[in-house]
Amino acid sequence: MLTKSHIKLITSLSQKKFRQQEQLFVVEGIKGINEFLNSSFKLHLLFSTEAIFNAETIIISEKELQKISNLKSPNRALAVFYIPKKKHVEPNGxxxxxxxxxxxxxxxxxxxxxxxxxxxxxxxxxxxxxxxxxxxxxxxxxxxxxxxxxxxxxxxxxxxxxxxxxxxxxxxxxxxxxxxxxxxxxxxxxxxxxxxxxxxxxxxxxxxxxxxxxxxxxxxxxxxxxxxxxxxxxxxx
The missing domain is CATH 3.40.1280.10 (SPOUT methyltransferase, trefoil knot domain)
Known part of the structure; x- marks a missing residue:
């Protein structure tokens, strides 16, 4: 279920200082979430209006999704991923x-x-x-x-x-x-x-x-x- 602490955390991540403090960021939409699920990024929380992901999912209503979404028309799902540790980019190529x-x-x-x-x-x-x-x-x-x-x-x-x-x-x-x-x-x-x-x-x-x-x-x-x-x-x- 969607809790008040979930709502507080997700809404705070719209600000850079809280993203840096928590080392978390938000991804919305089925396609985008699947891209990150199939990458090296680590999942923290996943909310969806239906069970469509191969990952632990908190099922919520469309009305609840609207409470945490940054979009005018939320796209069925929202996830929170960990920001990866900084990597040195080798200056080649x-x-x-x-x-x-x-x-x-x-x-x-x-x-x-x-x-x-x-x-x-x-x-x-x-x-x-x-x-x-x-x-x-x-x-x-x-x-x-x-x-x-x-x-x-x-x-x-x-x-x-x-x-x-x-x-x-x-x-x-x-x-x-x-x-x-x-x-x-x-x-x-x-x-x-x-x-x-x-x-x-x-x-x-x-x-x-x-x-x-x-x-x-x-x-x-x-x-x-x-x-x-x-x-x-x-x-x-």
Whole structure:
């Protein structure tokens, strides 16, 4: 049965400080929950309106599910998983780095893109939105279970890196004309300000996604959209 302590815990996990304190996060929806159940993530609690999971489940009513859900239309189930212990992301292969990406939807989409394009390692600046934010988790559609994510002092991390660091800028080289390697770090910047000045100094190769419109009036691309183009070009090479 759903208890008051369950409700208190789950609602508190909408805030980052309580997620960090409890080392727990929420996953909603059957598909997303199954992705995490089939991963290395450890389950803490599982609630569902019917017995559909191969895991210990607390059966609750739709009305009770609405009490604990962050969604306007809850999708039959909600689970609480443990946040895994921090892992060191080895700086090899192709790595994506985010410089202060703040929008949960953008981060969730970028995590899905990493999964799609086979990027196993995602490095985030400490000011990037928390990947266990419920909106991020929902936007990843389960891809969060398959990507190694590390939060770091990005400036220090890039300073210690020995291979090329790529970044997108309006004055960079046309990405469609470049020969792109299978290793390196690709930095994507903040939604409003792009890559910060401190991080720009550490970029060794500047790239540009050219505009093809007649007026060329659009100032920039959404960071998730730009990430999809960049990753596609790196993988195409």
């Amino acid at each position: 192709l790595i994506l780095a985010l410089d202060d990406v703040r929008d949960p939807g953008n981060l969730g989409t970028i995590i899905r893109l990493c999964d799609w394009f086979g990027i196993k390692k995602l490095v985030c600046s400490n000011a990037t939105v928390d990947c266990y934010n419920s909106k991020v988790v929902q936007a990843t559609m389960g891809s969060l279970a398959r990507i190694d994510i590390q939060y770091v002092d990005l400036q220090a991390y890039l300073s210690d890196y020995k291979n090329d660091v790529f970044g997108t800028f309006m004055d960079g080289n046309n990405i469609y004309s470049e020969t792109l390697p299978d290793k390196g770090i690709i930095v994507m910047g903040n939604e409003a300000n792009g890559i910060s000045e401190e991080i720009e100094k550490l970029v060794t190769k500047k790239l540009c996604i050219p505009r093809f419109g007649d007026l060329k009036a659009t100032e920039s691309l959404n960071v998730a959209t730009a990430t999809s183009i960049v990753l596609s070009e790196f993988k195409r090479e």
